[in-house]
Amino acid sequence: MTMWVFGYGxxxxxxxxxxxxEVPATLSGYARSFCMRSIHHRGTDEDPGLVLALDEHQDTVCNGVALRATPGTEDATLAYLRERELISSAYLERMLDIALEGGPTVQAVTYVIDPDHVQYCGGLPLEEQAQIIARAVGGRGPNYEYLFNTAQHLTALGVADPDLDWLSRRVAAITG
Structure with missing residues (x-):
């Protein structure tokens, strides 16, 4: 069985x-945003960072990438993703319809934010996000590396994300 995963961060x-x-894809009804406090990978309990999550919003579309797991690796891929993405249960694993660029709609494993989880922080002003991202550091490194890598890859894919572009400029200015 073909296994697709939706990548947005x-x-x-x-x-x-x-x-x-790897195929460009869109997911309807969700927005990519820094709406999850990171206490493991890009921050700590004492000084949480921010990571991207898919926040459910009607009339929005998130552009990202559909990643097709190599045939025969589906079980290992799902086990890996669950260990990585469900570390704190702030994400919910869903099978959602995504539209492949120039092709069909497929179901993909997608991780969305649980708005009732304590780590959810939707609606933070961009300046507050920038201040958090500029200073937080977690087990996988500085929070700003996560922002910069994601923004650079979205740009390379031709995906416009004005909030991430603004955050990248602002965090670069803060961190020097």
């Missing part, structure tokens, strides 16, 4: 599993 530049195919 770090999965764009660090999928961590064997990818057989």
């Amino acid at each position: 770090s999965l764009l530049w660090n999928p961590g599993f064997d990818v057989a195919e």
